[in-house]
Ligand SMILES: Nc1ncnc2c1ncn2[C@@H]1O[C@H](COP(=O)(O)OP(=O)(O)OP(=O)(O)O)[C@@H](O)[C@H]1O
């Protein structure tokens with residue numbers, strides 16, 4: 001006899017059945033062309049769809065975005081995605097992600113200071129309409145903290161249109177992390193102002209103190225805590241077809257290029273120090289053989 005899915009305790013205390021894997025895989029294949037979920041994606045998606053808070057730790061490139069993009073397609077309502085990256089790297093990150101979703105026919109938008117008033121008003125008009133078309137709305141934590149936007153969100157929530165709050169790069173809430181942003185602290189407002197909406201916190205930062213801080217600061221209630229393996233080769237090389245699809249479907253190819261360039265700069269820096277060390281060792285051997293320190297000077301000038 002097959003087991004029925006376990007009911008999960010949701011943020012308002014009632015119990016709901018989880019959506020079955022098959023139905024979710026269908027959405028994944030249809031919209032994104034991936035054959036199956038990876039890491040802890042499925043667990044995170046099922047948890048938030050059942051109304052439960054979730055803390056999800058996954059490595060960079062692990063597929064955290066899917067954990068809120070699939071719920072946006074599997075359930076009625078709007079998914080609010082809070083991310084700090086719009087202002088920092090608008091062309092590499094959220095704008096790119098929203099563009100890729102739109103190309104797939106998924107109604108997604110972002111609100112940031114780089115947009116025209118006309119573009120913003122168009123989004124607000126949709127949100128205030130009888131039946132908004134929007135499925136995913138990307139915003140910055142700074143915007144959440146403004147009274148005007150919070151009032152709009154409260155209205156949308158009051159009309160029962162909000163299905164999930166996803167907080168990407170959630171480690172930015174923690175003063176223990178390397179990327180602390182004071183505006184993230186204000187996100188705890190969301191829990192009080194928008195009750196009974198599950199909150200999904202996503203990060204690639206594995207420091208335990210930061211994790212505890214995120215859960216506490218965002219007032220997550222009895223969250224499902226998921227931690228994926230940080231073994232990157234398992235993510236990237238388990239199925240070559242998936243890699244090819246990933247590249248084709250990547251919404252973030254420019255970001256990847258940037259990352260690659262940064263990693264290669266880092267490698268160059270490491271090589272520089274390694275060769276500098278070697279050179280210094282060589283020079284010190286020469287010093288021992290009583291040749292003057294001018295060699296050391298000429299060596300250091302090369303750099
Ligand atoms: N189940 C899956 N199967 C194959 N590829 C996937 C799957 N889920 C996501 N991907 C792909 O993995 C890549 C990285 O996804 P994503 O940008 O969501 O990662 P991330 O965890 O948010 O990384 P970062 O920490 O850099 O923000 C994307 O190209 C995405 O299409």
Ligand SMILES: [Mg+2]
Nearest residue numbers: 061064065168
């Ligand atoms: Mg991400």
